Amino acid sequence: MPALNESALKEKLRENPVGVYLIYGEEKYSVKAYIDKIISKTVDESFADFNFHTFDGKESTLSEVYESAQAVPMMAETKCVLAKDFPLDALDEDGFAQLKTVIEDNPEDCALIFSFSAYEPKGAKWTKAIKLFEKCAYAVRLDKKTAPELAAILERGAKKRGTAFEKGVAAYLISCVGSDLNTLLNETEKVCAYAQGEIKKSDVDAVCVKSLDAKVFDMIKDLTARRFDSAFKKLEILFQQREDEFQILGALIASYNDIYRAKAAVKSGGRAENVAQFYNYSGKEFRLTNAARSSSSLTFDEIGECVEILVEADTAMKSTSTDKRLILEKAVVKLARVGG
Numbered sequence: 131m132p133a134l135n136e137s138a139l140k141e142k143l144r145e146n147p148v149g150v151y152l153i154y155g156e157e158k159y160s161v162k163a164y165i166d167k168i169i170s171k172t173v174d175e176s177f178a179d180f181n182f183h184t185f186d187g188k189e190s191t192l193s194e195v196y197e198s199a200q201a202v203p204m205m206a207e208t209k210c211v212l213a214k215d216f217p218l219d220a221l222d223e224d225g226f227a228q229l230k231t232v233i234e235d236n237p238e239d240c241a242l243i244f245s246f247s248a249y250e251p252k253g254a255k256w257t258k259a260i261k262l263f264e265k266c267a268y269a270v271r272l273d274k275k276t277a278p279e280l281a282a283i284l285e286r287g288a289k290k291r292g293t294a295f296e297k298g299v300a301a302y303l304i305s306c307v308g309s310d311l312n313t314l315l316n317e318t319e320k321v322c323a324y325a326q327g328e329i330k331k332s333d334v335d336a337v338c339v340k341s342l343d344a345k346v347f348d349m350i351k352d353l354t355a356r357r358f359d360s361a362f363k364k365l366e367i368l369f370q371q372r373e374d375e376f377q378i379l380g381a382l383i384a385s386y387n388d389i390y391r392a393k394a395a396v397k398s399g400g401r402a403e404n405v406a407q408f409y410n411y412s413g414k415e416f417r418l419t420n421a422a423r424s425s426s427s428l429t430f431d432e433i434g435e436c437v438e439i440l441v442e443a444d445t446a447m448k449s450t451s452t453d454k455r456l457i458l459e460k461a462v463v464k465l466a467r468v469g470g
Contacts (some may be wrong), residue, residue: 147171150267180204181344186215218259219251309413346381388421
């Protein structure tokens, strides 16, 4: 039973939803969606109290999961057991032997799901657990979707609601609110309800809540375009919205890192998008495109100077009692002076 990708999982659920699954990955919305789909296909709502059981890894044992899976379904053909956040990355040899028994002895009438939402397992033991599921059950990793995949999902969602995105606007929505699929679907529903006809950029700007990263990058666009008054107004708005100073600085550092990487890629004869081959930009490819535009007005050395300014600000925030707002304001003034 090899590892399944998303399309293979869909096919498996159409054919026969029972079995043992390890479902994990960065795309939490998809993880939850597929768990819900397995539950709906294996549990009759009328007898859910008898045939659907959830166990928390912090409070339960594998023995309890095993006993629940072995129980005969009540007034139904199938049942489902959901084991959440079991510390599979901390099992000893006896624990792995027990897990193997749980997987191999699972009855043909039970869908047994191991999933993770509260924490992300890591390390060699986690790799060992994944290999065990790949050998004896089904392992499904659901990572962040790419920006084009997200845009396609949003466009289908708009179509179901009787409207459509103007060309490029779905991608613009992603750049504004981020790549979290749950957030994107909520914002799509809002903008579909608001728009009169085809959804335009102005509709997104009117009703969608921009992420902190998007707000900070708007400020950076002003800085690199020498629109300093506008940049400082945007910083003031962030303060008025009670955004955390550390998070603002973190977003600044992340964006200037993007700009540095994009500039380095172009300087070496490539394209900004090539950076995604070496860093995880899945669902956030737009950051590199935006960074390439902003980097055009700065030299490579000037971008390096900006990064140094932000590193100094980070050190000052963490090691001195100076007011954090003042540190940020000084850093933005210094960024404005670079190249000016």
